[in-house]
Amino acid sequence: MSIARTLTAGRRPRLDPVNQPPRGRRPGVGRPVWEEPPSPVGQGVKGLVLATMVLAVIFPLWSVLVTSLASRETINATGGMVVIPREIDLSAYVNIFSGGQISRAVWVSTLVTVVGTTFSLVLTVLAAYGLSRKDSLAHRPLLFLFLLTFLIYPGMVPSYLVVTGLGLKNSLWALILPTAISVFNLVVIRAFFMNVPAELIDAARIDGAGEFRILWRIMLPLSRAVIAVVGLFYAVGYWNAYFNAVLYIDDNDKWPIQRVLQSYILAGQSPSVTGAPVNIPGVTAYPPTLAVKMAVVVITVLPAVVIFPFVQRHFTKGVITGAIKG
Amino acid sequence: MTSVETSVTAGSGDDRSRRSPDQPTPDGDRRSRRTPDGRRTRRRTVPLRARLRRDWPLLAMAAPAALLLLVFHYLPTLGNVIAFQDYNPWVGDNAFEAFVYSEWIGFGNFETLFRDPGFWDAVVNTLTITAFQLVFFFPLPILLAILLHSIMSTRVRGFIQSVVYLPHFFSWVLVVTFFMQMLGGAGLLAQRMRDAGLDPLNVMGNPDTFIVLVTAESVWKDVGWGAIIFLAALSAIDQNLYEAAAADGAGRWRRLWHITLPGLRPVIVLLLILRLGDALTVGFEQFILQREAVGRQAAEVLDTYVYYQAIIPQQWGMGAAAGLFKGVIGLVLIIAANKFAHRLGEQGVYSR
Numbered sequence: 001m002s003i004a005r006t007l008t009a010g011r012r013p014r015l016d017p018v019n020q021p022p023r024g025r026r027p028g029v030g031r032p033v034w035e036e037p038p039s040p041v042g043q044g045v046k047g048l049v050l051a052t053m054v055l056a057v058i059f060p061l062w063s064v065l066v067t068s069l070a071s072r073e074t075i076n077a078t079g080g081m082v083v084i085p086r087e088i089d090l091s092a093y094v095n096i097f098s099g100g101q102i103s104r105a106v107w108v109s110t111l112v113t114v115v116g117t118t119f120s121l122v123l124t125v126l127a128a129y130g131l132s133r134k135d136s137l138a139h140r141p142l143l144f145l146f147l148l149t150f151l152i153y154p155g156m157v158p159s160y161l162v163v164t165g166l167g168l169k170n171s172l173w174a175l176i177l178p179t180a181i182s183v184f185n186l187v188v189i190r191a192f193f194m195n196v197p198a199e200l201i202d203a204a205r206i207d208g209a210g211e212f213r214i215l216w217r218i219m220l221p222l223s224r225a226v227i228a229v230v231g232l233f234y235a236v237g238y239w240n241a242y243f244n245a246v247l248y249i250d251d252n253d254k255w256p257i258q259r260v261l262q263s264y265i266l267a268g269q270s271p272s273v274t275g276a277p278v279n280i281p282g283v284t285a286y287p288p289t290l291a292v293k294m295a296v297v298v299i300t301v302l303p304a305v306v307i308f309p310f311v312q313r314h315f316t317k318g319v320i321t322g323a324i325k326g
Numbered sequence: 327m328t329s330v331e332t333s334v335t336a337g338s339g340d341d342r343s344r345r346s347p348d349q350p351t352p353d354g355d356r357r358s359r360r361t362p363d364g365r366r367t368r369r370r371t372v373p374l375r376a377r378l379r380r381d382w383p384l385l386a387m388a389a390p391a392a393l394l395l396l397v398f399h400y401l402p403t404l405g406n407v408i409a410f411q412d413y414n415p416w417v418g419d420n421a422f423e424a425f426v427y428s429e430w431i432g433f434g435n436f437e438t439l440f441r442d443p444g445f446w447d448a449v450v451n452t453l454t455i456t457a458f459q460l461v462f463f464f465p466l467p468i469l470l471a472i473l474l475h476s477i478m479s480t481r482v483r484g485f486i487q488s489v490v491y492l493p494h495f496f497s498w499v500l501v502v503t504f505f506m507q508m509l510g511g512a513g514l515l516a517q518r519m520r521d522a523g524l525d526p527l528n529v530m531g532n533p534d535t536f537i538v539l540v541t542a543e544s545v546w547k548d549v550g551w552g553a554i555i556f557l558a559a560l561s562a563i564d565q566n567l568y569e570a571a572a573a574d575g576a577g578r579w580r581r582l583w584h585i586t587l588p589g590l591r592p593v594i595v596l597l598l599i600l601r602l603g604d605a606l607t608v609g610f611e612q613f614i615l616q617r618e619a620v621g622r623q624a625a626e627v628l629d630t631y632v633y634y635q636a637i638i639p640q641q642w643g644m645g646a647a648a649g650l651f652k653g654v655i656g657l658v659l660i661i662a663a664n665k666f667a668h669r670l671g672e673q674g675v676y677s678r
Contacts, residue, residue, distance in 0.1 A: 032568075032569065034569050034573065036577070036578065046473060046476070049473065050474075053489075059508075060504040060508050063508070078517075079517050079520070079521070080512055080513070080514065081508075081517060083514070123390050123391045123394065124391065127387060127388045129384070129387055130383075130385065130386070130387030130388030136381040137374075137380075142392065149395060151657055152400075153649070153652060153653035153657075154399055154406070154653070155632075156632050156636075156649055157408075157645035157649055158402035158404075158405030158649070159398070159402040161402075161408075161415070161642065162401050162421070165420065166397075181391045181394050181395055211383035232495075240497035240498075240499075240500075242497055242611055243610060243614070246614075258497050258499045261499050261500070261503065265503050265506075266499065266506065294507075297507075300497070300499075300500055301500060304492070304495040305492070308488075315491070315554065
C-alpha cells in the first residue's frame, strides 16, 4: 500500500489529462495580436443577445420568489404576479410547512432523492470500476450489455407491467429502481477510471491492495470531481421525478413534490391538466393563494439552485470528457 | 459488439494494456498474442479458472448494476412480445402466468393500431415537432457556444454559463409552471396587457401556436446545456489555424466558416444522428403536462398516445405494439444515420 499511498498523499497529483492546462487560447489571457479589434455594432448585438438570455432565466425566478414573499394585499393590488417587492411576508411558507400534503411531498422527495442518489452512485461507481479493466474476464460482453441499452427502447407498456408485476405499485422504490442506473453516467465515470495510470494501480497491487481497496483508496480520491457531477445528475433526476410518480404512485400521501406541484399549481389553473382526479386532503378546504402556489414553486426550485453553484465548476472538466468519449 | 466497444475507448488515447501481477505474460505485449499465421496463442496461457479467481471482484462489482438493467431494461424489452398477444393480466396468478396463458394473435394489435387515425395523428405530430425543433432549436446551442466562446472575460463568461445552464436542472413541471406564470392567461404578460387596456394574449392554450410554445420551452430549458459540448469542441480547435488564416487575410466570418464550423462538424454530426434516432421521442412530460390545455389534436405525441390509449384503458397488447413500433423505427433510424455519417467520412456514434 505504501507506494500507492505516497503517490496519492497530500495534494491531488496532476494525473488526469483533463486537468492539464487547456490547449488553445487560455481564457482571460486576452486578444491575440492578429485578431482585428471588435466592431461596436457586433459587440452591442452580442451584449444584447446575452443579456436577454440571462434575463429570460433570472426574471421568472425573481418574479416567482417575490410573489411567494408578497402579502395578499400586494398580490391583489398588482392583479397577480408581483415584480417589485414591497414587503416580506413569510405566511405562505408557514402555511406550507404547517403540515399537510406539501410538507409530506417535500419529505417524500427528499427521501427518494437521498436514498436514490446514494444507491445509484454506489452501484454506478462499482460497475464503472468493474468494467474499467480492459483485459478482465467477460469484460467485452458485459460492457456490451450495458451499452446496448443506448440503442434499445424497451417501451412504456412492458416497463409498466414489469414494475407493477414486481409489486412496486405505490412503493417509493418504483421511483428509484427503474431509473437507478444511468449508463451514460457509468460511461463517464468509467472513462475517468481508465485514465488513471496503470502504474499507480500496479503499485497498489504489489503492496497487496485488493480491488475494493484500489477503488476506495485510489480511484475515488482521484475522481471526486466527476463523481460529484454524476451525483448531482442523479439527485436532480430523483428530485424531478414526475412521470414515474404519475404511473406508479396513486396514493396521494406518497406523491413527490413534482406531482403535487403539477396537480396543485398547473391543474389548479386549468382544472383537468392530467385527466387524473385531483384530491388533496387538507388543502382543498381553502383554495391556495397565489403566494402559497409560488412558495411551492420556490421550494421545488431551491435544491437545484442551491447545489448547482458548488458542482457547476466541475461540469466542463467532468462531463465533457465522458460525453465526447461516450 | 466490437463497434460499440470502440466508441467508448476511441480517442481516449489509452491503449495501455493493464497487466495484473499474476498474469504470466512477461512482455505484456498484447500484439504478441497472435502468431503470424493468425492463430491465438498467448491468451490461452491464462486459464479460465485463474482469470475467474483474479477477476471475480470486478465481476461482483458490475453485477448489481447489470442485474438492475436486466430486470428494468432487458426484461421489458423481451416483454414486448405481448405486442403479438391478446395480453390479459387476469388469466394467471401473476404477470408471468398471464403472459403464458394469453392468446397469441399475430399482428392483430398492429392492425388495430395502424387502423386508428389517432395513432397516425400522433405520429405526424411527433414528426412535425421533431422537424420543427431540428430547424429552430438544433442550431441555437451551436450559435450560443460560438458566442460564449468569443467572450474574453472569464468572469462574465462563467456567470453567463452558470445562468444559462441552470434551467436544465428544472423539471418539466417547473418549466411549464414558469411559462404559465409568465405567459399564461393569468400570467404576468396577460396581466400587464390587461392593465394597458389590450386584449390579453393567452399563449399557453392556443393549439395553433403550440409547436412554437413547445420549442420555446425546450430552448429555455436546454439551450445552455446543449452548448456545453460545443464549447468543449471549440476549445479543442488548434489556435494556430486561426492565426494562419488571419495571416492569409481571412476576416472574422471567413475564419468562422472555414475553421470554426469544420472544427465543430464531428460533434454536430454526432448530435444530429442521436437526434434522428430519437425522432419519435420529443419529450414526454412536456406534452402530457400541456395536453389538456391545448387539446389532443395539437399535443398528442407517440408517448402520450401510448399513455392515454394503452396504459389508462389497459390495452396492453396495443400499447406494446406502439412501443415496439417506436423502438424499431428509432433503432433503424440511428443505424441508417450512422451508416450515412460513415459514408460522409465522419466518425458517428460508433465506428465499425
